[in-house]
Amino acid sequence: MLPKKKQKQTTAFHHRLTHLFPRMPLRRLLLTPTLSTVKTILLLLSAAFIVYTLFFNSSFHSPSLLCSRSTLSPTTRRHIVFAIASSSNFWSRRKPYVRLWYNRNSTRAFAFVDRIAPDFASADPSVPPVIVSNDTSRFPYTFRGGLRSAIRVARVVKEIVERNEQDVRWYVFGDDDTLFFVDNLVKTLGKYDHERWYYIGSNSESYGQNLKNSFDMAFGGGGFAISHSLARVLAGVLDSCLTRYGHLYGSDARIWSCLVELGVGLTHEPGFHQVDMRGNLFGLLSAHALSPIITLHHLDAMDPIFPNMNNTQALHHLFEAVNVDPGRIFQQIVCYDRSHSLTISVSWGFAIQVFEGNRLLPDLLSLQRTFMSWRRAATIDANQYLFNIREYPKDPCKRNIFYMQNLRTSKNNALTNYTRKMVTDCPASGAIKNLTQIRVFSQKLELDVEEMKAPRRQCCDIISSSKESMLLEIRQCGVEELISMYF
Numbered sequence: 001m002l003p004k005k006k007q008k009q010t011t012a013f014h015h016r017l018t019h020l021f022p023r024m025p026l027r028r029l030l031l032t033p034t035l036s037t038v039k040t041i042l043l044l045l046s047a048a049f050i051v052y053t054l055f056f057n058s059s060f061h062s063p064s065l066l067c068s069r070s071t072l073s074p075t076t077r078r079h080i081v082f083a084i085a086s087s088s089n090f091w092s093r094r095k096p097y098v099r100l101w102y103n104r105n106s107t108r109a110f111a112f113v114d115r116i117a118p119d120f121a122s123a124d125p126s127v128p129p130v131i132v133s134n135d136t137s138r139f140p141y142t143f144r145g146g147l148r149s150a151i152r153v154a155r156v157v158k159e160i161v162e163r164n165e166q167d168v169r170w171y172v173f174g175d176d177d178t179l180f181f182v183d184n185l186v187k188t189l190g191k192y193d194h195e196r197w198y199y200i201g202s203n204s205e206s207y208g209q210n211l212k213n214s215f216d217m218a219f220g221g222g223g224f225a226i227s228h229s230l231a232r233v234l235a236g237v238l239d240s241c242l243t244r245y246g247h248l249y250g251s252d253a254r255i256w257s258c259l260v261e262l263g264v265g266l267t268h269e270p271g272f273h274q275v276d277m278r279g280n281l282f283g284l285l286s287a288h289a290l291s292p293i294i295t296l297h298h299l300d301a302m303d304p305i306f307p308n309m310n311n312t313q314a315l316h317h318l319f320e321a322v323n324v325d326p327g328r329i330f331q332q333i334v335c336y337d338r339s340h341s342l343t344i345s346v347s348w349g350f351a352i353q354v355f356e357g358n359r360l361l362p363d364l365l366s367l368q369r370t371f372m373s374w375r376r377a378a379t380i381d382a383n384q385y386l387f388n389i390r391e392y393p394k395d396p397c398k399r400n401i402f403y404m405q406n407l408r409t410s411k412n413n414a415l416t417n418y419t420r421k422m423v424t425d426c427p428a429s430g431a432i433k434n435l436t437q438i439r440v441f442s443q444k445l446e447l448d449v450e451e452m453k454a455p456r457r458q459c460c461d462i463i464s465s466s467k468e469s470m471l472l473e474i475r476q477c478g479v480e481e482l483i484s485m486y487f
């Protein structure tokens with residue numbers, strides 16, 4: 001007797017054999033005394049070859065697939081259609097955020113509202129056209145204290161697909177207070193085959209929010225993308241799901257539930273940011289993941305990211321750098337000044353932080369707790385995040401932050417200039433007391449699809465340094481180069 005498992009495998013193999021040679025008795029296919037040994041060996045060899053080519057030799061099929069994939073043109077801005085969830089109450093107030101990323105010459109987008117407000121009357125080409133959502137009063141909504149508009153917003157998925165826009169590879173969804181970094185979104189989606197079913201986004205940073213919804217759900221305000229092939233199918237079945245998920249809070253949970261019923265899971269891209277945090281986002285923005293930033297959400301709840309500006313001005317200022325080198329924005333590069341024993345952490349296009357002494361790179365990748373939790377009456381859950389936290393120096397004299405002041409460009413090069421946020425009444429001390437300006441020289445970061453799939457942090461040299469200023473250069477690291485102060 002064979003062990004049960006072995007027996008099963010053998011039986012399965014026999015099935016395959018008899019399937020290939022249906023009219024030959026199994027006994028004859030296997031070694032039987034009635035056939036000559038040579039014949040049997042030949043027969044078994046050819047059977048094995050057929051089984052091998054049919055079931056194991058995938059290159060047998062793949063050349064045509066490879067061709068069709070590689071002849072596809074690269075994904076561009078024009079292949080994406082954005083559907084922005086807004087409302088008559090908010091649209092006018094949120095337009096300044098949308099203007100930052102929308103350009104009607106290159107971006108296809110529509111804003112969905114509940115009804116037309118009087119001030120929408122004249123067409124405004126600086127923002128996407130407005131569409132009034134269809135009536136959803138027939139669907140149930142039973143979440144206590146929630147908003148029925150969740151159904152309307154979930155149904156945007158169906159209504160945008162049914163517009164039948166041409167040549168769409170991806171539908172991208174977000175709120176009117178979601179800031180998109182469109183070029184980075186395009187590059188990220190370019191990694192995936194839009195003919196397959198993809199649901200791409202990110203969950204919340206907050207442990208508590210994920211606990212309430214799902215760790216595997218794309219949070220709507222952070223934005224998410226659905227490949228056109230999946231979006232078509234989802235649009236067809238969504239109404240059925242909406243009748244079943246009246247008990248859920250948000251629109252994103254409705255979409256997610258329906259996708260789960262279709263058997264689809266979330267593809268996590270860390271560049272999407274729900275930002276379930278409020279206040280000072282320095283900690284988040286100075287230690288971004290290696291993947292490019294794709295969105296930021298909850299723009300009204302964040303402090304202006306640059307000093308002495310209001311929120312809109314600060315984001316405009318950021319976009320001066322975004323428009324020069326989108327792939328590099330917020331990318332964290334660490335330089336070591338060995339002669340003065342300084343560690344310099346750059347978040348390109350935003351800010352630089354200088355530490356006295358040797359800080360190891362792994363420690364600098366955790367987020368300084370500069371922000372507050374989304375829920376003001378914070379529970380323990382709300383204070384826990386899905387990333388590592390380190391403390392932000394309580395003493396402002398120890399923070400040593402330089403904010404991007406201006407930038408100059410020529411061809412593919414950029415020289416960004418960061419000036420120190422001066423804090424009055426700090427005791428005179430240390431090598432960086434009089435350091436007021438840091439300039440950073442870099443080349444435009446243009447990664448192809450393959451490089452996007454396996455990004456590597458770049459390296460940095462100190463070109464010159466005086467008591468008052470420093471010039472850094474960002475470059476590719478050598479093959480075995482380590483980012484550390486000492487070797």
Ligand SMILES: *[C@@H]1O[C@H](CO)[C@@H](O)[C@H](O)[C@H]1NC(C)=O
Pocket residue numbers: 103104105
């Ligand atoms: C769009 O293109 C037109 C024609 O090329 C140009 O005049 C206009 O300035 C562009 N608008 C924007 C917002 O880029």
Ligand SMILES: *[C@@H]1O[C@H](CO)[C@@H](O)[C@H](O)[C@H]1NC(C)=O
Pocket residue numbers: 134158159162
């Ligand atoms: C939305 O309403 C319009 C006009 O009433 C109708 O033509 C369209 O089919 C509706 N779409 C959906 C998805 O219900």
Ligand SMILES: *[C@@H]1O[C@H](CO)[C@@H](O)[C@H](O)[C@H]1NC(C)=O
Pocket residue numbers: 310311312313
């Ligand atoms: C921000 O500042 C600009 C320029 O001073 C001003 O036009 C705008 O209204 C301000 N925005 C807010 C929200 O205060």
Ligand SMILES: *[C@@H]1O[C@H](CO)[C@@H](O)[C@H](O)[C@H]1NC(C)=O
Pocket residue numbers: 405406417418419437439
């Ligand atoms: C950097 O900005 C400061 C403050 O605006 C300015 O004084 C300095 O000249 C700038 N440096 C360069 C190289 O642009």
Ligand SMILES: *[C@@H]1O[C@H](CO)[C@@H](O)[C@H](O)[C@H]1NC(C)=O
Pocket residue numbers: 430433434467
């Ligand atoms: C910083 O600058 C001040 C005034 O320019 C000077 O008196 C002081 O010696 C400098 N400190 C260091 C550490 O270089």
